[in-house]
Amino acid sequence: MKRRNFLKACLIGGTTIALGKTNKGWASGSFEGYPEAMGVLVDTTRCIGCRSCEAACNKEQKLPEPDTSFDDPSVFEHERRPTSKAYTVVNRYQKEQPSGPVYRKVQCNHCNEPACLTSCFVNAYTKTQEGAVIYNSKVCVGCRNCMIACPFNVPGYDYDSATNPIVKKCILCYDTRLKYGKPPACVEICPQEALTFGHRADLIKLAHERIRATPERYVDHVYGEKEVGGTSWLYLAPVGFDKLGFDTTLSNDPIISNVKDFLGMVPMVLSIWPALFSGIHLLCKHEEQDGHGHDTDSNQEDTKP
Amino acid sequence: MSSYKHLIVAALSIGAISVSSPAALQCAPVPDSITLNPNGKLFSPFTFNHAKHIQSIKECADCHHHTTGTLVLDPNCARCHQNSSPTAVVSCKGCHSATPFSPETLAAKRADKQRYHLDKMGLKGAMHQNCIGCHTKVGNGPTGCQDCHPRTQQGAAFYSTNRKGAKPAHAEEE
Ligand code: SF4
Ligand code: SF4
Numbered sequence: 001m002k003r004r005n006f007l008k009a010c011l012i013g014g015t016t017i018a019l020g021k022t023n024k025g026w027a028s029g030s031f032e033g034y035p036e037a038m039g040v041l042v043d044t045t046r047c048i049g050c051r052s053c054e055a056a057c058n059k060e061q062k063l064p065e066p067d068t069s070f071d072d073p074s075v076f077e078h079e080r081r082p083t084s085k086a087y088t089v090v091n092r093y094q095k096e097q098p099s100g101p102v103y104r105k106v107q108c109n110h111c112n113e114p115a116c117l118t119s120c121f122v123n124a125y126t127k128t129q130e131g132a133v134i135y136n137s138k139v140c141v142g143c144r145n146c147m148i149a150c151p152f153n154v155p156g157y158d159y160d161s162a163t164n165p166i167v168k169k170c171i172l173c174y175d176t177r178l179k180y181g182k183p184p185a186c187v188e189i190c191p192q193e194a195l196t197f198g199h200r201a202d203l204i205k206l207a208h209e210r211i212r213a214t215p216e217r218y219v220d221h222v223y224g225e226k227e228v229g230g231t232s233w234l235y236l237a238p239v240g241f242d243k244l245g246f247d248t249t250l251s252n253d254p255i256i257s258n259v260k261d262f263l264g265m266v267p268m269v270l271s272i273w274p275a276l277f278s279g280i281h282l283l284c285k286h287e288e289q290d291g292h293g294h295d296t297d298s299n300q301e302d303t304k305p
Numbered sequence: 306m307s308s309y310k311h312l313i314v315a316a317l318s319i320g321a322i323s324v325s326s327p328a329a330l331q332c333a334p335v336p337d338s339i340t341l342n343p344n345g346k347l348f349s350p351f352t353f354n355h356a357k358h359i360q361s362i363k364e365c366a367d368c369h370h371h372t373t374g375t376l377v378l379d380p381n382c383a384r385c386h387q388n389s390s391p392t393a394v395v396s397c398k399g400c401h402s403a404t405p406f407s408p409e410t411l412a413a414k415r416a417d418k419q420r421y422h423l424d425k426m427g428l429k430g431a432m433h434q435n436c437i438g439c440h441t442k443v444g445n446g447p448t449g450c451q452d453c454h455p456r457t458q459q460g461a462a463f464y465s466t467n468r469k470g471a472k473p474a475h476a477e478e479e
Pocket of ligand 2: 046047048049053090103105189190193194195
């Protein structure tokens with residue numbers, strides 16, 4: 001690619017991004033997810049820590065064999081985070097609590113206004129109308145902004161392939177199940193029905209109804225209803241959420257609201273920085289494609305010089 | 306308790322006594338054993354010792370919310386169901402759907418605006434919570450998955466059982 005072409009790509013890339021961003025609701029709280037979005041209600045009082053959900057996720061997403069079997073309880077000795085090899089993990093908390101330990105499943109929460117999405121300047125992320133936050137590895141430049149932006153510390157990074165780095169995270173089984181109205185694999189396998197699949201709006205009502213019907217069983221809060229602008233995964237808990245590894249300091253505003261003012265002050269950052277990066281990205285992709293034929297991805301075709 | 310209720314209770318207890326007769330309350334005879342998880346792929350089917358559970362629990366409603374023999378005991382249910390007749394079907398699958406989250410079930414739920422029982426459990430959840438819940442509470446029943454139903458070969462592969470004892474994932478990550 002010539003230098004002139006590179007700069008042209010930067011400009012086009014920058015424009016596309018500037019336009020793209022306005023659709024994503026930069027204004028605080030302007031977008032409340034899709035009204036028909038689906039979600040999952042996790043009732044931690046029902047979970048028995050069997051890790052069947054982890055096994056089901058592993059098979060559904062064709063992830064590599066785990067390092068240790070899915071019924072090895074020794075994994076509970078450490079708090080785990082989702083990785084590129086495990087999109088969901090179950091952790092154990094509150095061992096000393098009289099009614100026994102509390103288990104909590106962790107995965108991408110599929111935010112209504114995803115910070116990963118807003119932080120990504122090549123639009124690799126999409127919030128689908130079904131509620132899933134999915135990811136397109138073909139346009140990803142591997143900058144890892146999303147990993148830093150995610151308030152729940154979710155996206156994992158596949159370091160195995162240095163030439164084509166890929167961010168990996170739970171996609172709510174979008175391609176294989178959600179698209180067809182089916183529940184994700186983890187929900188289907190859960191023996192305790194600790195996971196309830198349904199319309200997000202219905203799940204919120206359901207969660208509050210469970211608290212109302214059995215107030216001795218739950219703390220009066222549905223985690224994810226309002227946090228960072230709301231998430232598609234919602235949680236009920238028997239003890240304070242801070243005791244189960246939840247970040248209870250998150251505001252109810254979407255993450256983007258926190259940086260919006262700052263970004264407004266320095267529009268140069270917005271216009272030059274992403275453009276530069278996407279230029280570099282296109283340059284790389286271009287080189288790659290020369291040898292391997294053309295990528296059919298539309299996002300790339302649009303900006304191809 | 307009103308005399309009216311006494312009457313019902315009395316009538317029902319007679320029913321309970323003659324429960325072995327198929328004609329009574331149109332219910333089937335109480336089975337001594339039941340095969341659970343008959344179509345299990347990851348876990349094998351197993352025999353549930355019903356007779357033993359009847360002996361140690363005595364109160365049918367502890368497991369079946371409403372049965373051919375007793376009134377609903379749960380005060381919450383009794384608010385509406387105090388006059389409900391004992392149902393013909395008492396098996397879990399009579400009420401709890403095997404596919405609680407299928408598109409069809411979810412659509413039917415959404416369409417039925419009058420529906421009260423919105424949070425009804427699916428079959429698998431209801432049974433596991435019933436069994437494991439009680440076994441945990443009384444402290445002397447099996448609570449591990451394979452204590453009741455051993456895994457099939459397919460199940461062992463699914464849970465990567467052969468990788469037991471390998472280095473846990475977190476050991477590498479640190
Ligand atoms: S939890 Fe993190 S990765 Fe998932 S949608 Fe929200 S910001 Fe994105
Ligand atoms: S499958 Fe269900 S009960 Fe088992 S660990 Fe996962 S959420 Fe908990």
